[in-house]
Amino acid sequence: MEEIFRDQWGRVLASLIGVLGDFDLAEDAAAEAFAVAAQRWPTDGVPDNPAAWLVTTARRKAIDRLRRDRVLADKLRLLEATERGADQGPASASASATSDLRDERLELIFLCCHPALAPEAQVALTLRAVAGLPTEQIARAFLVPAETMKRRLTRAKIKIKAAGIPFRVPPDRMLPERLGAVLAILYLIFNEGYGQPAATAKEPETDLAAVAIRLGRVLAALLPDEPEVLGLLALMLLHDSRRAARFRGDDLVLLPDQDRSLWNWEQLLAGSALAARTAGTKGPYALQASIAALQTDDWIDWPRIAALYRELAEVTGSPVVRLNGAVAVAEAEGPAAALAIVDALDLDGYQYWHSTRGELLRRMGRAAEARAAYRRALDLAASVPERRYLQRRIDETRS
Known part of the structure; x- marks a missing residue:
């Protein structure tokens, strides 16, 4: 029942706001309709068209509210005109209420x-x-x-x-x-x-x-038919499919170290299918979805990912995108090439600029500089898992 209510709330509220033009009145009427449903549906059963039932009931609740407030007489006439086109009972699925x-x-x-x-x-x-x-x-x-x-x-x-x-x-x-x-x-x-x-x-x-x-x-x-809408959904599905493996208790686990058996493969495949539908389009979310899909392969094509990041940087002009692209460059060409890109970016107040520099410097054997970069990232980090990860890196560069 809760899942049905959660799915229908936006639908019902949208319909009411469209008629009333008043957010608060629409919310109140919708809440009353859902309260009636919570009382009746467990015994009467869920109607064939829950949205129609809820919209019709909510409109009648709004009419009752407006009848008590003569200042809103014009809105009352509008609602009653709409109501005349609806079926007689709220339990019947009104086409006009849902069309x-x-x-x-x-x-x-x-x-x-x-x-x-x-x-x-x-x-x-x-x-x-x-x-x-x-x-x-x-x-x-x-x-x-x-x-x-x-x-x-x-x-x-x-x-x-x-x-x-x-x-x-x-x-x-x-x-x-x-x-x-x-x-x-x-x-x-x-x-x-x-x-x-x-x-x-x-x-x-x-x-x-x-x-x-x-x-x-x-x-x-x-x-x-909007590639960017599909691209964003693909991107979220792909990222979220790996979330169970992204944390071990309060510890952050990077992608190469994740246990793939913990990934949500149904969700990952759905995201990959959406990413494939938007492949070749140049929108920022579609490009990011393509990158995220490539990162789930057993053998990761880092040169291809680096090329997609270059396209994404051209589209967005974002230095953060260039920073993320440098990580792919590090895998494809080595940490020195990536560090040259990172050091050219003006992101001193950005946590991940410092942590990325720390990773690259660590891989190049420059432990003292890496430690300083990790410390600066730690100063800027807010989440517990990220702070724990950075502290571990600091400790590792001491040994």
Whole structure:
């Protein structure tokens, strides 16, 4: 039942916001409809079309709410006109209630990731509205008090209403830019979870990596012909498929040392298949997916990976991409060639620049310099597994 509710929340909320244009009223009506479902479905059974049942029930709850508030009489007339086209009972699957759910859910994603909102608000709103996570769980995932997260969400909703941000998918000419923002938010959510071991079975919904993948699947179903959408989903699936082997307790395990029997091969194969569909396209997520797929092979083609990183660097202009590409160069051409690339980058405040330099210097036998680089990376590291890994490297270069 919980899985059904989690899957339907974004659909129902999207439909209600599209009619009401009011985030808070839509959330309240949806919550009431889900509460009714939680009471009735265990005895009556889950309806054939849960989304239609929930949307119809939520609309009626919204009508009841508006009847008690005559200030919103115009919205009441709009809702009642919509309701007249629906079937008589909430248990029957109303075609009118679900015909536009596909587009409305896509509109909800773009609304939550609108560039007028601050990035942290985009993340919070996406997790709350699209993924259906309670505010308290979002707060725990980002290690902030629940009241702080509640205020963040409230400010975002106020901004949407005050700025008149439209509830619609942007026109074709704006789609690449706006879609890029949506994908960036999903990948940010994924990385927040991927940096930690998988969530415990007790509370898997706080695993932001799993939430991001679920949202990525939704977006891929809504935009099946967008290579970058498929590329991002492939990238997340491939990375996450190795996460069980990426940590040993609180210790970080690098790719060459991972136990491949711990990899999620079903997920890995799904990600590889998606990466193959986007191979040859030049978008940043498709290129990264190709790189991630190559890294799962028994024999890794490092020259090919280095070439893909060069393409990715040209597309993004990112020094971080050049840094990651240097790791592939180290495998293909040796650490000296890679160090020349790394030392040309202006990334002194970036943890992974220092840790990469440390690895290259260690491989070149320059232990004292490697130790200094690892220490600087340790000063910048936040996560426990990464700090433990860097301390181990420091200790190893002393011997």
